Amino acid sequence: MSSFFFCKILMLWQRNYDVSLPHNKIPGALASLAKKMAIPAMPSGEEFKPEAAIVNYYGPSDMLGGHVDDMEADWTKPIVSISLGCKCIFLLGGKTRDEVPTAMFLRSGDIVLMAGEARERFHGVPRIFTESDQQEIPALISQLSSGDDVFILEYIKNSRININIRQVY
DSSP: OOEEEEESSEEETTTEEETTSOOOOOOHHHHHHHHHHHGGGSOTTOOOOOOEEEEEEEOTTOOEEEEOOOOSSOTTSOEEEEEEESOEEEEEOOSSTTSOOEEEEEOTTOEEEEOGGGGGSOEEEEEEOOGGGOSHHHHHHTTOOSHHHHHHHHHHTSOEEEEEEEOOO
16 A cells, blocks of 8 residues: 555554544545444444544555454444445455455445454455456546546546545544
8 A cells, every 4th residue: 555544533653543633524425424334333323433534545566465453442333444446356354364365356436344253354455456457447437527537537547545434432
């Protein structure tokens, strides 16, 4: 991954959250989407509170090694993960690195809800598929016309963006 962008609560490289540092508010539409997508994983009567958003940028040769998201104080809350741009292979493994993972394709617009036991499982992204490997990108060309849209299209032809939204406390 080439860089990180943080909203609401800043996550330091020491792998913790520090609310005293400058931070941006999670955009309303993104927070609303995360709340709606998290409903199936929340106990009855509880609402998901989007407190941190991490944006991962992937180039054509980037990957994300197997890891467990273990920074939040409360692992009972789900992580809402949104994929944009190039499709990828997502691996969901077991509670140890020894267990064989399940591979699945994530396409632009797919949302993964990491909840329950999935929060304790290793997962990663070993491969990004660029423009030549995709059917979704050409369909966007007819919808985009302005200068900004063309820039976005050129970027997503060879890149993947993942936004994951978390309730920290």
